[in-house]
Amino acid sequence: MNTDLQDYSHKRLNILTGEWVLVSPHRAKRPWQGQNEVLSNQVRPTHDPSCYLCAGNTRINGKVNPDYKDVFVFTNDFAALQSNSKSFALDNGLLIAESETGICKVICFSPDHSKSLADMDVDAITKVVKVWQKEYQLLGANQAINNVQIFENKGAVMGCSNPHPHGQIWSQSTLPNEVEKKDNQQNAYYSKNKSSLLGDYLKQEIETKERVVFENDDFVVLIPFWAVWPFEAMIAPKKQYKDITQISEKESRAYAEAISVLTKAYDALFECSFPYSSGIHQAPTNGKDNKHWHWHMSFYPPLLRSATVKKFMVGYEMFGTPQRDITAEQAAQRLRDLV
Numbered sequence: 001m002n003t004d005l006q007d008y009s010h011k012r013l014n015i016l017t018g019e020w021v022l023v024s025p026h027r028a029k030r031p032w033q034g035q036n037e038v039l040s041n042q043v044r045p046t047h048d049p050s051c052y053l054c055a056g057n058t059r060i061n062g063k064v065n066p067d068y069k070d071v072f073v074f075t076n077d078f079a080a081l082q083s084n085s086k087s088f089a090l091d092n093g094l095l096i097a098e099s100e101t102g103i104c105k106v107i108c109f110s111p112d113h114s115k116s117l118a119d120m121d122v123d124a125i126t127k128v129v130k131v132w133q134k135e136y137q138l139l140g141a142n143q144a145i146n147n148v149q150i151f152e153n154k155g156a157v158m159g160c161s162n163p164h165p166h167g168q169i170w171s172q173s174t175l176p177n178e179v180e181k182k183d184n185q186q187n188a189y190y191s192k193n194k195s196s197l198l199g200d201y202l203k204q205e206i207e208t209k210e211r212v213v214f215e216n217d218d219f220v221v222l223i224p225f226w227a228v229w230p231f232e233a234m235i236a237p238k239k240q241y242k243d244i245t246q247i248s249e250k251e252s253r254a255y256a257e258a259i260s261v262l263t264k265a266y267d268a269l270f271e272c273s274f275p276y277s278s279g280i281h282q283a284p285t286n287g288k289d290n291k292h293w294h295w296h297m298s299f300y301p302p303l304l305r306s307a308t309v310k311k312f313m314v315g316y317e318m319f320g321t322p323q324r325d326i327t328a329e330q331a332a333q334r335l336r337d338l339v
C-alpha cells in the first residue's frame with residue numbers, strides 16, 4: 001500500500017464520473033463539536049395501521065394495498081415524473097428548458113414494517129432483485145423511457161418519510177446528470193481500450209484487496225478508491241454486464257448475498273439501523289448496444305463517526321470539491337472486520 005495516501009492530503013479521481021475528491025487523512029483525529037442527530041431506537045411493529053405501505057392499508061389517494069406476501073410494486077401516487085405530462089421546450093436566449101416525462105414506482109421490499117434489507121434473508125432479498133430486473137425490463141421496453149433509476153433512501157436522516165422497507169424507481173426519457181457522466185467516461189475508456197472501465201478497475205482491486213470488504217464467486221463489495229461519503233461502498237458483478245437483467249439465477253442470489261453482507265456490516269458498524277441512499281447505475285434503455293456499460297450499485301451513507309454524527313456536504317464541498325477525512329482503505333478495514 002502507498003502509505004502517503006494514509007498520511008498526506010491528496011485528491012483522488014473518480015474514474016466513473018471524471019470528478020475529484022479531496023482526501024485529508026490527518027484531519028480524522030480532530031475533535032467533534034458539531035451537530036448530533038437524534039437516534040431513534042424505537043422498535044417498530046411488524047404492521048403499522050397508519051403506514052401507507054403496509055399490506056391491506058389504504059393509501060392517501062384511496063387505493064387499498066393488497067395483502068402482499070413478499071415484494072409489492074405500484075406506481076407512485078405522488079410521482080415526480082408523469083407519463084402524460086405536456087410536451088414543450090423553452091429556448092429563449094440563455095433561458096433553456098425541456099419538458100420531461102417518465103414513470104415513477106414504489107417497491108415495498110417486505111410486508112414486514114419492522115424490517116430493512118439488513119434484517120431480511122438472502123432468499124427474500126433475491127425476490128427484491130428479481131423485481132428490480134423485471135421492472136428494468138418492463139420500463140426500459142417503453143419507447144418513451146431511456147433511463148431506469150432504481151434507488152432506496154433509508155432512514156430519517158436521509159429524508160426518508162416512511163420507515164417501511166421500500167425503494168423507488170424513477171424512469172424517464174432523458175439521462176440524468178450522474179448517468180450521463182458515467183456513460184461518457186465508460187464510453188471513452190471502452191472506445192480506447194476495448195474493455196470495461198469498471199471491469200479493469202475491479203481486477204486491480206481484487207488483486208490488492210486493500211479496499212475489498214467482501215467477495216463471492218460473482219460479486220465484489222468494496223470501498224471505491226475515490227469514495228466521497230465516509231463509508232461509501234459499491235457492489236459490482238465481476239463479469240461485465242450492462243444491466244441487472246443479464247445476470248443468471250445463481251448470480252442474482254450472489255448479488256442478494258452481497259447486499260445482505262454489506263447492509264449487516266453497516267448496521268453493526270455503529271450499532272444502529274444504518275441510513276443510506278443506494279442506487280443502481282446501469283445502461284440507458286435507449287436502444288443502443290451500450291457495450292461500454294458495466295452496471296453497479298452504490299451506497300452513500302451519511303454517518304461519519306457514530307450513529308448520531310453525520311457528515312455534512314457544506315462550505316468547501318459546496319463551492320469546491322467533496323472532501324473526506326477517513327481514507328477509503330481505513331473505511332474498508334473497519335467494515336471488513338464486521339463481515
Ligand SMILES: [Zn+2]
Pocket residue numbers: 047048051052053054055112113164
Ligand atoms: Zn408499513
